[in-house]
Amino acid sequence: MTSSRLTLADDARAVILSHAREGAARDPPAEVCGVLAGDSDARAVTVAHPVSNVADEPRVAYELDPEETVSILETVESAGDDAVGFYHSHPESDPVPSATDREQASWPGYVYLICSPDGRLTAHEWTGDEFRELDVTVE
Template sequence: MLALAGGVYDDVLAHAREDVPREACGILVGTTDGDAATATVAHRVRNVADAPNVAYEIDPTEQLRVFETAADHDREVVGFYHSHPAGPAAMSDRDRETAAWPGYRYLLVSLAGRPPFVGAWMWTGDDFEREAVTVQN
């Protein structure tokens, strides 16, 4: 399960809306407890994909910085997020081909419907498994 603490949901949704027509992407930092993770901060990162309107690729320099900053503050990276500005509320074939972090959660925001869809998956190394996502106040 992935819990989004405080304003994380609002931050991710705002980022997705601001980056239209590009896919927004970022890194979720927080804590884990067994099979559950709580994201306490959403770090926006630059999408360096060749076709950013239909794909995302996290800037590796920014990714390293977020991992180091999280560790410095006794937190950990619990997952990643990206948006589908007009695409489906499901992980795409490209998302499956480029997923690289088994055991991490991937949060997806689809702006194609009203209200926007937000879902979470765990990357197993072979495929995505759907996870529950909750928003905490």
């Protein structure tokens, strides 16, 4: 049985929030995104890797740059870590899965972390049908 908890290293949280604040400061504000790395079995994120958002409408959607994502996944694997999931921000709305997030989710079993520039964040596992919220512990 998979854990219903995500452990997030404080350093990874700081990277995610800094990235989210950068996106919120743009004119217009834009969602930011990245890869979460660590131990997928323990659902522990030790590193957050920012990735460029190449979505057509970055104010309300995200799409990880494919080339950057592949490169980061290779780096993560080379370091002996796992891809635990992905993060993105909601610069102008609550950090909960949107209808767009549900439509575009495509990695069952992976964590989708959503943050707002004010520091609030939520984490969810995509089951293939729905998002299941996870408790987040920052260490």
